[in-house]
Amino acid sequence: MRSDEMDMIIKKAGILIEALPYIQRLYGKTVVIKYGGNAMVNEALKDSVMEDVTLLKYIGMNPILVHGGGPDISVILKKSGIESRFVNGLRVTDEATMEIVQMVLVGKTNKDIVSRIGKKGGKAIGISGIDAGIIKCKKHYPEVDGIKTDIGFVGEITGIDSQSLLRLASNDYIPVIAPIGIGEDGKAYNINADTVAGEIASALKAEKLILLTDVEGVRTSDEAGGGILHALSIKEVHDMIGRGIIEGGMIPKVLGCVNAIENGVGRTHIIDGRIPHCILLEIFTNKGIGTMISADKDVYFKDEKVWEDS
Numbered sequence: 001m002r003s004d005e006m007d008m009i010i011k012k013a014g015i016l017i018e019a020l021p022y023i024q025r026l027y028g029k030t031v032v033i034k035y036g037g038n039a040m041v042n043e044a045l046k047d048s049v050m051e052d053v054t055l056l057k058y059i060g061m062n063p064i065l066v067h068g069g070g071p072d073i074s075v076i077l078k079k080s081g082i083e084s085r086f087v088n089g090l091r092v093t094d095e096a097t098m099e100i101v102q103m104v105l106v107g108k109t110n111k112d113i114v115s116r117i118g119k120k121g122g123k124a125i126g127i128s129g130i131d132a133g134i135i136k137c138k139k140h141y142p143e144v145d146g147i148k149t150d151i152g153f154v155g156e157i158t159g160i161d162s163q164s165l166l167r168l169a170s171n172d173y174i175p176v177i178a179p180i181g182i183g184e185d186g187k188a189y190n191i192n193a194d195t196v197a198g199e200i201a202s203a204l205k206a207e208k209l210i211l212l213t214d215v216e217g218v219r220t221s222d223e224a225g226g227g228i229l230h231a232l233s234i235k236e237v238h239d240m241i242g243r244g245i246i247e248g249g250m251i252p253k254v255l256g257c258v259n260a261i262e263n264g265v266g267r268t269h270i271i272d273g274r275i276p277h278c279i280l281l282e283i284f285t286n287k288g289i290g291t292m293i294s295a296d297k298d299v300y301f302k303d304e305k306v307w308e309d310s
Contacts (some may be wrong), residue, residue, distance in 0.1 A: 136181060230292065
């Protein structure tokens with residue numbers, strides 16, 4: 001008669017077997033992860049993400065981590081007596097603010113992530129888009145009431161040096177990228193981290209783009225119970241926006257995913273970074289924990305159940 005302990009061990013083996021076809025499909029593929037939200041604040045969640053990323057590398061994938069750092073920037077700005085202002089969700093970045101943005105993102109946040117991955121046994125290299133001109137950009141002028149507005153050193157991406165990133169990611173290294181680009185004028189520009197992750201995934205034709213957020217994913221309508229939709233096609237995304245089911249801050253997230261897919265990314269994922277080991281749970285299980293968006297209702301292997309009850 002089997003003991004409870006043996007049943008638990010067998011259950012763990014079952015989880016590994018469920019992951020096997022995903023590991024086979026993703027071996028040697030590029031996975032771009034946007035790291036942000038509460039997962040960058042909570043110490044236990046920080047360790048969880050670094051363990052997930054390191055594991056992906058050790059089982060044969062090529063993870064690339066793009067990080068934000070908005071809350072830390074706001075704290076330092078406040079201590080420096082500089083007010084944080086935003087236009088269309090983008091930080092107004094004058095010269096003094098840009099100095100602090102670089103100091104926090106490149107000098108503090110980026111190196112902290114690299115160190116944490118190192119403690120888990122991974123070989124991370126911390127860079128920004130300035131290094132080797134990996135992220136080229138121009139000054140971005142958002143429209144406010146139909147008028148182009150100058151918000152300082154905020155960049156709009158014009159090019160990604162995909163070859164340099166692939167050389168790093170396809171070897172032993174895990175690139176950790178701060179979302180700062182370099183303009184033709186030689187100046188540094190602050191860029192939204194979601195945008196950077198999407199553009200890098202598109203340039204590299206990554207198999208996956210994963211966005212860590214502070215929401216569980218895309219939900220059904222209230223009439224349908226408000227549950228999480230685990231898989232959506234591009235057509236369904238547009239339909240749900242048109243019907244007002246997807247609204248507010250979720251719209252730019254899903255449209256960013258759609259744009260990445262239309263530019264060659266295989267699958268995109270919006271997941272809750274507040275859940276420990278959220279990356280592994282999303283990509284190595286049939287259902288996942290968040291919302292996967294892909295071009296069509298394709299499957300990785302014959303018995304994949306990702307589209308059931310989606």
